[in-house]
Amino acid sequence: MNLSQSSNPRTDPLSDVLTILGAKVTRLTRLEAAGQWALTFPALDRLKFVALLRGTCWLMTPGRDPQLLSAGDVCLIGRTTYAVASDPEIRLIDGRSLYDSCDVVRLGGDDTIGIGGTVSFSPGNADFLLDMLPNFLLVPRLSAASDAVTTILALLNGEIERGATGSQLVSARLADILVVEAIRACTEGAQDVPTGWLGALSDLRLGRALRAIHGDIAQPWTVARLASMAGMSRAAFSALFTRRVGQPPLGYVRAWRLTIARAALARGDADIARLANQLGYTSQSAFTHAFRCAFGTSPKAAAAAATISAGYSF
Secondary structure: OOOHHHOOOOOOHHHHHHHHOOOEEEEEEEEEEOOOOEEEEOOOOOEEEEEEEEOEEEEEOOOOOOEEEEOOOEEEEOOOOEEEEOOOOOOOEEOHHHHOOOOEEEEOOOOEEEEEEEEEOOOOOHHHHHOOOOOEEEEOOOOOOOHHHHHHHHHHHHHHHHOOOOHHHHHHHHHHHHHHHHHHHHHHOOOOOOOHHHHHHHOHHHHHHHHHHHHOOOOOOOHHHHHHHHOOOHHHHHHHHHHHHOOOHHHHHHHHHHHHHHHHHHOOOOOHHHHHHHOOOOOHHHHHHHHHHHHOOOHHHHHHHHHHHHHOOO
C-alpha cells in the first residue's frame, strides 16, 4: 500500500486530500446561449466548476445574492443547487435533463459561452472535503491570483474547440489542473478569506498545523503539540481550529486517518494490521473499533465489499 502522500513532511494538505480522495474531472460540458434563458441544476455529491468564456451570465445559489459572471471568471460550486441565467428574474427550467444525452447545449446562439466540469471522488470519499468547503467560491478574472487560471482556461477552451486526436484526455487533465489552480487562487490571493477548511489552510498558524498533520498522519498528535507548531496556546488553538475547520483538532486527525483507511480498502489494500500501524493506531482492534464507529462496518467487511465490487466491474 502506498501512503506516501501522508508520510512526506513536504506534502501540502490540498494535494494530499485531492489525491487520497481520488478527485478528478469526470465530465466536461459546454453551454452556448443567447437571448433569454435560465437553467437550474440539483445538489449532488460532487464539486463543480463553471467558467465563462464569452459574454456574461448570472449564477444563483441558495442564500446568496445573484452573482454576475463575466468572461474569464471561474466559480467552484459545492453540494448545493445552483442556476445560471441571462437574467435572474427569468423562470428556471431543468438544466440537467438537457445534458442527459449530450455534453453541449445550444440555446439560440453563442453570445454567452461557458464550460462546466464535474469533479467526482472515489466512492464514499466525497464527504470529507465537501463537508468542509463553502458551497460557492468565485475566482474573478481580474483577481490577483488568477493568472494561472486564465492561462489554463484559454488552453482548455482551445483544446475543446480543436477536437484533435487525444483531445478528451488532454481536456480532462487541463480541467483537473484548472480546479486546483482555482482553489489555490481562492486561498492565496482572495480579498475575502474563504471560510472553513480552505480558510484554515490560508491562515499562517492553522496552516502549519494542518501541514504537519498531513505530512505525517501516523504521529501520536496531541492538541498541545499542534498548538505549539501553530505558535498558540492550547485553548486558543483548539477554539480557532474548531471554529474554522468545523471540528476539533484531534477529531480532524481521526477523520482523516479513517478517510485514508476507507480509500485504501476500496482500492484493495486489505492488509488491515499494516494499515492500522501506518495510520498511527496502537493496535488492529483499536483501528477496527474506530472504523466501525465512523462507518458502521468493519474494515474487513469494507475490504470484502470492495473486492466484490471490483469483481463485477468490466
